[in-house]
Amino acid sequence: MGMKTDEKLIVKGKRVDGRKPDEIREIEMEVGVIPNANGSAKVRFGNTIAIAGVYGPRELFPKHRQEADRAIVQCRYNMAPFSVDERKRPGPSRRSMEISKVTRLALEPVLFLEDYPEMVVDVYIEILQADGSTRVTGINAASLALADAGVPMKDLVVALSGGKVDDTLVIDLSGKEDNYGEADIPIVFLPRKKEITLLQMDGQLTPEEIKNILKNVLKAGETVYKKQKEALEKKYSK
Amino acid sequence: MRSEYILKLLESGERVDGRKLDAFRDINIEAGVVKRAEGSARVKIGKTDVIVGIKTEIGEPFSDMPNMGILKTGAEFTPIASPDFESGPPREDAIELARVVDRGIRESECIDLEKLCIKEGEKAWEIFVDVHIINHDGNLIDASALAAVAALRNTKMPKLEKDKIIRDKLEKKLPLSHTPITITVGKVFDKFIIDPLKEEEEMLDSKLTVAVMEDGKICAMQKSGENSLSLEDANTMMDLAVKKSKEIRKLL
Numbered sequence: 032m033g034m035k036t037d038e039k040l041i042v043k044g045k046r047v048d049g050r051k052p053d054e055i056r057e058i059e060m061e062v063g064v065i066p067n068a069n070g071s072a073k074v075r076f077g078n079t080i081a082i083a084g085v086y087g088p089r090e091l092f093p094k095h096r097q098e099a100d101r102a103i104v105q106c107r108y109n110m111a112p113f114s115v116d117e118r119k120r121p122g123p124s125r126r127s128m129e130i131s132k133v134t135r136l137a138l139e140p141v142l143f144l145e146d147y148p149e150m151v152v153d154v155y156i157e158i159l160q161a162d163g164s165t166r167v168t169g170i171n172a173a174s175l176a177l178a179d180a181g182v183p184m185k186d187l188v189v190a191l192s193g194g195k196v197d198d199t200l201v202i203d204l205s206g207k208e209d210n211y212g213e214a215d216i217p218i219v220f221l222p223r224k225k226e227i228t229l230l231q232m233d234g235q236l237t238p239e240e241i242k243n244i245l246k247n248v249l250k251a252g253e254t255v256y257k258k259q260k261e262a263l264e265k266k267y268s269k
Numbered sequence: 270m271r272s273e274y275i276l277k278l279l280e281s282g283e284r285v286d287g288r289k290l291d292a293f294r295d296i297n298i299e300a301g302v303v304k305r306a307e308g309s310a311r312v313k314i315g316k317t318d319v320i321v322g323i324k325t326e327i328g329e330p331f332s333d334m335p336n337m338g339i340l341k342t343g344a345e346f347t348p349i350a351s352p353d354f355e356s357g358p359p360r361e362d363a364i365e366l367a368r369v370v371d372r373g374i375r376e377s378e379c380i381d382l383e384k385l386c387i388k389e390g391e392k393a394w395e396i397f398v399d400v401h402i403i404n405h406d407g408n409l410i411d412a413s414a415l416a417a418v419a420a421l422r423n424t425k426m427p428k429l430e431k432d433k434i435i436r437d438k439l440e441k442k443l444p445l446s447h448t449p450i451t452i453t454v455g456k457v458f459d460k461f462i463i464d465p466l467k468e469e470e471e472m473l474d475s476k477l478t479v480a481v482m483e484d485g486k487i488c489a490m491q492k493s494g495e496n497s498l499s500l501e502d503a504n505t506m507m508d509l510a511v512k513k514s515k516e517i518r519k520l521l
Binding site: 225 | 332334361367372375376482489490491496503504
């Protein structure tokens with residue numbers, strides 16, 4: 032947000048990459064991509080690629096961090112230095128620490144943490160290639176990785192962004208749309224109960240526009256849900 | 270136990286300090302509290318006490334925004350403010366608070382950053398917004414965001430002579446265009462509450478922080494807390510935040 036460009040981001044109803052406003056980029060999902068992890072997945076939305084690996088539930092050390100009545104979740108969202116135009120300095124940034132936190136809060140409601148006292152579920156997300164909507168792409172990968180790890184879940188979690196570009200409400204923002212658009216809203220929700228577990232926003236919108244985007248994203252997310260289930264079936268129905 | 274008592278009260282729509290669910294505590298805003306800073310403000314909401322100081326430096330503009338000044342927001346939860354805070358570098362909660370305050374200022378285009386470019390691509394003013402928590406009794410984000418805006422409105426730019434900052438000669442005001450007001454709405458059971466005390470905050474299922482502009486547009490949001498929200502919850506919380514923002518705006 033906030034950056035200015037003379038380039039039109041929507042021409043004759045089409046976005047810069049040829050999509051319609053409510054069209055999600057090409058999605059690719061694959062489960063079981065990291066042999067060492069208990070569960071893992073790779074997710075691609077257009078040119079954004081994320082992998083997620085889950086380790087655990089496993090015993091948490093140091094012991095003083097253990098919770099007697101439940102497992103804790105630790106999340107790490109990380110961008111590879113080569114994932115963006117200008118090399119990203121390795122290691123955590125303030126941005127990645129915030130995203131790690133909201134990712135953890137987005138995933139926790141779906142897990143039966145009380146079944147694993149004193150344990151930890153580690154969720155690692157690596158962004159390999161960034162072209163907008165990286166946190167939601169990473170969370171879709173984390174959802175699949177948790178399922179792949181066999182961690183009991185109430186539902187999968189579906190993550191998708193919505194926003195406004197050139198005065199048009201859109202779904203699944205690309206990097207360019209994120210930089211030069213009017214607003215970006217990453218959303219994570221449990222598709223069966225339609226409960227929202229992550230909601231952030233930057234840009235300028237009226238409350239009515241936000242309500243419409245929320246509604247549109249929850250609807251469009253059904254496609255993402257279907258893709259997640261297909262990816263799991265592909266590995267497990269053999 | 271006290272926490273159970275507080276929860277029971279909230280369930281029946283009451284609060285431990287007798288407030289209505291959507292009422293703020295008394296708010297006190299004092300601008301210009303730190304003489305060495307270019308701008309400052311102290312905001313007290315009940316026993317919550319926050320100081321924001323504004324400092325300026327000269328830096329290099331970001332390569333993708335060569336004609337803009339630079340905004341940097343930080344927050345420190347110093348151990349003086351709460352038995353729960355520890356010394357050391359800012360942790361997750363402090364970083365999130367700083368980033369949410371930053372987003373409200375940045376996305377509302379509160380500071381006219383284009384007027385803070387000194388030489389395109391080479392030199393620009395850097396505006397540091399530093400949040401210092403003095404006493405934590407809940408609702409730190411709303412207090413910090415309000416103090417940040419009050420401090421920015423209080424800020425005067427130092428004089429620039431041959432690219433050197435003359436700090437004892439404060440000149441014109443920092444160029445501002447908008448005033449975001451940040452309101453957090455908490456949810457517990459089916460109740461929505463404003464301005465939670467620290468002990469109420471610990472009972473909340475989830476929170477939604479919303480930054481609102483003069484015209485009622487929303488410019489930043491952040492959901493936090495451990496439980497999910499329905500679409501209807503999110504809509505109700507947004508509307509309540511917009512409504513309360515009008516009340517708080519009058520205090521500035």
